[in-house]
Amino acid sequence: MSTISSLGVGSGLDAETIIAKLMSIEHRQVDLLQTKQTEMKSQLSTVGTLKSLLSTMQDKAQALTSTSLWGQTTVSSSDATVATGTTATGTATGSYQVTVQALAASQTVTSTALASSSTELNEGSLTIQLGSWSGSSFTAKTGSAPVSITIGAGDTSLSAIRDKINAAGAGVTATIVNDLNGARLSLRSTDSGAVNGFKITAAETTDDGDDATGLSMLGYDPSVGTPPMSLNQAGSNARALINGIQVESASNTLSNVSDGLSLTLNKVSATPVQLTVATDTSAIKTAVNDFITAFNALASNLQTNLKYDSGTKKAGALQGDRMAVNLQWGLRGVINQPSSASSVFSTLSSIGITMQQDGKLKLASSDFDDALSNQTELKKMLTANTGVAGTTGFMTRFDDLAAALLDTEGSVTMREDGLQKAIDRNQKQQDAMEDRLTLTEKRLRAQYETLDTKMATLSTLASYVTRQFSS
Numbered sequence: 491m492s493t494i495s496s497l498g499v500g501s502g503l504d505a506e507t508i509i510a511k512l513m514s515i516e517h518r519q520v521d522l523l524q525t526k527q528t529e530m531k532s533q534l535s536t537v538g539t540l541k542s543l544l545s546t547m548q549d550k551a552q553a554l555t556s557t558s559l560w561g562q563t564t565v566s567s568s569d570a571t572v573a574t575g576t577t578a579t580g581t582a583t584g585s586y587q588v589t590v591q592a593l594a595a596s597q598t599v600t601s602t603a604l605a606s607s608s609t610e611l612n613e614g615s616l617t618i619q620l621g622s623w624s625g626s627s628f629t630a631k632t633g634s635a636p637v638s639i640t641i642g643a644g645d646t647s648l649s650a651i652r653d654k655i656n657a658a659g660a661g662v663t664a665t666i667v668n669d670l671n672g673a674r675l676s677l678r679s680t681d682s683g684a685v686n687g688f689k690i691t692a693a694e695t696t697d698d699g700d701d702a703t704g705l706s707m708l709g710y711d712p713s714v715g716t717p718p719m720s721l722n723q724a725g726s727n728a729r730a731l732i733n734g735i736q737v738e739s740a741s742n743t744l745s746n747v748s749d750g751l752s753l754t755l756n757k758v759s760a761t762p763v764q765l766t767v768a769t770d771t772s773a774i775k776t777a778v779n780d781f782i783t784a785f786n787a788l789a790s791n792l793q794t795n796l797k798y799d800s801g802t803k804k805a806g807a808l809q810g811d812r813m814a815v816n817l818q819w820g821l822r823g824v825i826n827q828p829s830s831a832s833s834v835f836s837t838l839s840s841i842g843i844t845m846q847q848d849g850k851l852k853l854a855s856s857d858f859d860d861a862l863s864n865q866t867e868l869k870k871m872l873t874a875n876t877g878v879a880g881t882t883g884f885m886t887r888f889d890d891l892a893a894a895l896l897d898t899e900g901s902v903t904m905r906e907d908g909l910q911k912a913i914d915r916n917q918k919q920q921d922a923m924e925d926r927l928t929l930t931e932k933r934l935r936a937q938y939e940t941l942d943t944k945m946a947t948l949s950t951l952a953s954y955v956t957r958q959f960s961s
Contacts, residue, residue: 513930520920520924520927523919523920524920532807534909537813537902537909540788541906546787548888548893548896550777550785554774554777554781554885555873555883560865560873561579562577562579563582563768563769564768566765566768569763572755573755573756573765574753575752577752578750581750582750586751586764586767587732587734587763589759590756590757591729592726592727592729593728594739594740595682595723595724595725596681596686596725597686599676599690599721600675600722601674602674602707606648606672606673607668611647611704612696612704614693614695614704616708617691617692618660620634620686620687621685622684623687628689631686637660639658639660646705662680663678663679663680683740684725685740686740691709702718707719730755732748742754774865778853782852782853788821789848790849793849795809795811811905812901813905820895824884824887824888825884827879828880829880829882830880831881833867836871838851840861841861841868842857842860
């Protein structure tokens with residue numbers, strides 16, 4: 491018997507179309523699951539966005555409860571080209587009269603000129619010691635040990651010696667200065683200040699007896715005689731008068747000279763400059779505006795996803811969702827409940843923050859500026875953390891609300907987890923149904939193949955009988 495090569499040939503039926511339509515009917519349950527899964531994925535994405543916006547709002551609320559935000563100060567200078575300042579948290583306000591008498595300098599010494607940077611000296615060692623000079627008397631810097639640099643074969647050119655010094659970390663920096671007279675090695679203290687001066691002891695492996703030639707020409711130690719290297723600049727401290735008080739510093743930055751105030755000296759000036767430390771309210775106002783922006787983004791998202799558009803007949807992705815509704819009411823509850831944390835301010839509206847009809851917050855800048863004039867009470871009203879209802883600051887309440895919702899047992903996190911589990915279950919159902927549909931289609935095809943075979947057999951038999959009658 492011949493094999494049926496195409497389904498339906500034996501029976502004369504359009505078996506492929508029949509099977510396709512039957513399977514389409516069978517597949518409707520899978521289609522419904524897929525539609526449901528698409529909806530749940532959309533909800534999951536929406537909840538994820540909501541969670542992110544809530545977390546951002548919490549971050550901005552926490553920023554306002556940070557102790558480092560409150561009590562910040564700023565420094566203004568009557569002449570920033572002479573001196574400027576920076577402050578730390580808690581720096582007292584006040585004014586300072588500063589006269590810059592001298593800037594800090596680094597010791598610099600220079601060798602005599604050689605033909606070029608490739609000129610060879612000889613082998614030996616250079617020992618560099620940091621310290622301070624008083625005339626020709628040298629005092630080693632406390633905690634600083636001498637650094638010995640070996641100048642071996644292949645290291646004797648002026649440029650190689652420069653590189654060896656720079657690699658040694660001895661507290662000096664070496665450069666080569668070229669001009670019409672040749673190449674000179676210049677050494678400069680890495681750090682400024684009298685205490686960061688230095689001396690150099692040169693020792694030649696084979697001494698030629700002349701300190702002005704070979705490696706000896708790079709020595710600098712006035713305490714033992716006239717050195718081969720010349721002093722261009724002695725190491726010195728910065729000096730200034732601050733409110734008539736003489737101060738010194740190894741660098742041009744005077745750290746913590748008064749209550750967290752640090753000064754940077756830029757140039758010498760016989761005329762005093764005025765530095766004024768004042769309360770910095772701009773950081774607080776910026777933090778409040780950042781919070782309002784984050785709150786409004788969250789409120790707008792909730793409004794969009796909870797509303798029903800009568801024009802398009804479409805509901806928001808979270809319309810009727812208990813978690814989203816409770817979150818919206820929770821946010822409004824924080825705003826509407828007064829706080830007795832401050833004896834001056836009790837509501838957000840009392841400092842210029844009001845809720846609009848669309849659920850978003852708006853800041854009245856002038857009202858908030860007035861509130862900033864009383865930072866102590868404003869801080870209490872926003873940040874107090876008493877743990878007692880009605881006496882807690884507003885930003886602390888927002889932080890606590892978000893923390894509860896975002897906790898592993900919080901409604902937002904649980905809603906997100908629930909949707910993900912539902913999606914996973916849905917996918918397993920789809921997979922199981924697809925497996926069953928594969929078997930169903932296989933069974934249908936087998937049945938139609940059997941029908942084809944039987945119909946082909948009957949057709950052949952009918953033809954045979956017809957021929958027999960005809961004969």
